[in-house]
Amino acid sequence: MKIVVCIKQVPDTTEIKINPTTGTLIRDGVPSIINPDDKAGLELALTLKDKFNAHITVITMGPTQADAVLREAFAMGVDRAIHLTDRKFAGADTLATSHALAGALRKLEFDLLVTGRQAIDGDTAQVGPQIAEHLDLPQVSYLEHLEYDGKKTFTIKRATEDGYEMLEVDGPCVVTVLSGAYKPRYMNVRGIVEAYNREVEMWGFEQIEVDEKKLGLKGSPTRVHKAFSRGVKAAGELYEVDTNEAVGIIMSKLKEKFII
């Protein structure tokens, strides 16, 4: 069994703060991590490796420093790592990103392609299904659980707003995984030591199979027209008083607003 997992290096957005006076982002010192949904996807692949001796390839697209997430994946137990990077990929929106990744994936064999549902820096949930379309593969998104029959068929639990669905699909197929679905294992000590001696394959435009016109900024149908911080809403009244007085203030406000 062969599995490919797509992972992305993202800034830990829960650590990003806003400068309260200027309303701008403070990005300094924000750590980079493996996107949480992708990390759950990695764990899904590793459980299949434990059970079915699957071979796992991870692939990431991004700048030089994205190497770190591939090393972390090695330390968790993956077999092969590919770092996709080229100036031609720069400025890509989700569609152009999915074309670049699909171009690389055409060069790989797999029974299961795993992506996270969405990345915390963009929250679009688009790249996984878009890759599936380019490769003409079936997709199941919002994966909560997966069972494999050891031959061909995957039985997948897909989360919905008011419950779940059970779906069946034969490989090769694409799944997008929710961060809560699989709790990632820790890196093992030997893995950490070895991770930096393992070879990460560097792939650029020359190594992949895709129409150049579909890549990067040129291949992106959407453009950022403008970006702005949310700004700061004027704060209301603030009281630091004892409990009794606080209750009184809230009560009179509720009366004023005709709530009670």
Add this chain to the structure above:
Amino acid sequence: MMELSAYKGVFVFVEQRKGEIQNVSLELIGKARDLAESLNEKVYAMLLGNNVASKANTLIAHGADVVLCADAPELEDYLTEPYTQAVCHIVNEFKPSIIMIGATTIGRDLGPRVSARLETGLTADCTKLEISEEKELLMTRPAFGGNLMATIVCKEHRPQMSTVRPGVMRSLAADASRKGETIAVNVPFKKEKFRVKLIKTVKEKKDKIDISDAKILVSCGRGVGNADGLKLVCDFAETLNAQVSASRAVVDAGLIPHDRQVGQTGKTVRPNLYFAVGISGAIQHLAGMEESEFIVAINKDKYAPIFQVSDLGIVGDAKQIVKQLNERLKK
């Protein structure tokens, strides 16, 4: 180059589950009216399903000019491939300028698949949609966990596609006297591409209340801590005739189910009154509630970011205050 002027009309994907039209679709039709009037074009509702034609009147009453109804057994339940084929068929036949889709577990599965098949742009989870002077769709959405807003355009590709979360747009009141047209659409399905099989759909027992519909929300955060604190909050909410919601921390701790989570990865709410009890106000949380009519926040840390969006802020012991408030209210 595509001939952009050939693409006209604001199209809404109507999401139905077991024949029941989802609120988000009516909200999108409401917004589509707005956009269509700026463009002097029509609102089209794409109604897909099996035996759903009778729902067309509801869509017209809520603002659709034309209902495109694809009624087929293949569309009984949502599955990616048949629905993608149906939407792409409609696009090829009717050439929409704009397509709006609800950002639900269905819409966020369908939207990217359709956009990739059509090789056009898709902007996820828009919070604001408007028409520019050049008659282009301006799509504004949060990024970086809600820290940054970006306005996106799709200049040279059509349709211009966007998904919008439930509760962000407002639906119009139903007007039974509105007139509209229904057109039956016959989709030539390529069944050999149907490769995913639905075994079953399971509804889990959850409280039916949708927090995005609530008029008053009492929301608890890390500051209420344990089950005892939660009970105080629930009692207070009951007295106030409010619904209980929560921040991510409380949901992650397993105290409250996910469908009651407010924020970037939960729901967007805008009740008349929002009580933030023991919530410090991570940016992801603020993104989901800051448009509430009136916000009362109680937190022990006077520098908590929640106080930057609250109308009334109280620095103090959330549990004690809620407990006493409840006692006073009951009198």
